[in-house]
Amino acid sequence: MKQKIGYLSIIVPSYDEAKAYYTEVMDFDLLEDTDLGDNKRWLLVTPKGSAGTGIVLTEAVTNEEKQMIGNQGAGRVFLFLHTDDFYRDYDNYRKKGVTFLEEPRSEPYGTVAEFQDCFGNKWDLLEPS
Numbered sequence: 001m002k003q004k005i006g007y008l009s010i011i012v013p014s015y016d017e018a019k020a021y022y023t024e025v026m027d028f029d030l031l032e033d034t035d036l037g038d039n040k041r042w043l044l045v046t047p048k049g050s051a052g053t054g055i056v057l058t059e060a061v062t063n064e065e066k067q068m069i070g071n072q073g074a075g076r077v078f079l080f081l082h083t084d085d086f087y088r089d090y091d092n093y094r095k096k097g098v099t100f101l102e103e104p105r106s107e108p109y110g111t112v113a114e115f116q117d118c119f120g121n122k123w124d125l126l127e128p129s
Contacts, residue, residue, distance in 0.1 A: 007044065009056040010079075011068050012119055015041050018057040021118050025096045028055075047081060070120020077114060079123045086111040086127035093125070 012018035022028045028045040031054060035041055043057040060066040072078055083089045090104060090113060101122070104113040110128040117123060 005053045007054045007056050009058045011060050011065050012057050013060060013069055015043055015059045019043060073122055077122045077124050081123055081125050083127050089125060
């Protein structure tokens, strides 16, 4: 059997705020933004040029969901963004105000730096070796 992760979801405070952040600041592609009724949308983004897993941006509704915004990884790196040019993306994100939590470092597996999106989720920007 062949399987893959198709989508994962990130809980966000607002569909429109998340759409703007991920498409304008992180330069992700918007694949779909469909109104599902009852104040719900299917909002799907992927990193530019990606053929991999998509991210469904899900607006928090309940108090429990709202408390999870930015902490879906329980304070740890939650998402790993691979790139073919680390310093291109690192410099571009810094210019756009993305908060890096450390300086870039070389590891046996590649060049990496941890950053935080505007909602508090921790990511690794990683150019694999």
